[in-house]
Amino acid sequence: MIGTALLAIGLVLIIEGLVYALAPSLIESLLEALRALPENQRRNMGLAAMALGVAFVWLAKSLGA
Numbered sequence: 415m416i417g418t419a420l421l422a423i424g425l426v427l428i429i430e431g432l433v434y435a436l437a438p439s440l441i442e443s444l445l446e447a448l449r450a451l452p453e454n455q456r457r458n459m460g461l462a463a464m465a466l467g468v469a470f471v472w473l474a475k476s477l478g479a
Contacts, residue, residue, distance in 0.1 A: 418479075422471075 434441060448456060 451459075
């Protein structure tokens with residue numbers, strides 16, 4: 415269980431690091447676009463991302479990961 419959690423955190427950090435390393439100016443423009451959205455819409459996007467993440471974890475576990 416701990417190993418799976420560490421693997422997941424490591425994969426997230428790798429992807430986040432790649433985005434910041436390869437396209438730092440894109441991150442700045444995306445953050446500006448996020449600031450322009452209403453708080454409620456940002457919250458809904460976060461909930462949708464969280465639900466998608468849960469679905470991916472469930473799918474991975476059901477496939478034997």
